[in-house]
Amino acid sequence: MADLFAFKILTRDQWDRFRADGLFEGAPVDIADGYIHLSARDQVAGTLEKHFAGQDDLILAMVDLAALGDTVKWEESRGGALFPHVYGPLPMEAVTTKAKLRLDETGRHVLPAGFDAG
Template sequence: MTDRIIHHMCRADEWDAARAAGSYPGSSQDAKDGFIHFSTAAQVEESAAKHRAGQDGLMLLTVDADRLGPDLRWEPSRGGQLFPHLYAALPVAAVLRADPLPLGPDGRHVFPADFPFSPLETAP
């Protein structure tokens, strides 16, 4: 299974540090699990609600999975669904766009108006 476009949520300060360094090592939870967690467009909103509920100051990274090579593996997780897991640092060059993921008045994350994105889109 493979979707070309996958997503990761991180704090804005983590993304700023990654851009300066050229790669993103993942969050503390990613480090604990041994891989960087990603979701497909169909999975990411539920992932946000389950794993990032109430967290403000997040970024939604849109990543070209084809640029990640064999370190990207599709593995069963929530409900047996296959999720993309990256067993390496995320190269900033693989990130097509990074969008703020603010909280709405209901406490849920507000995804960009043009989400899900076309595979041909790049950062605004």
């Protein structure tokens, strides 16, 4: 895949632990599946709708895939699309930026200004 960056959606508690530890071992679903789920830019909105509907105060972390080396595997998932999966912990050094995700008045997540989902 040509994507250089992918995104991890975290709850506020997960983000706070990640910052404190400097390493993210995964959310419960990641641990159960054996890898950390990431989304490509054009997959973020769908991931939010499917797995985080109605959840406020989320963090969208932009992850530099090159910093993760061969721990990243692009594998088929939702709808047959290829998603980036990280086999191993996610180090804070791989996070290039973050944004808070809030809900609008209709209950949908507001992506950061300039975030082009396509």
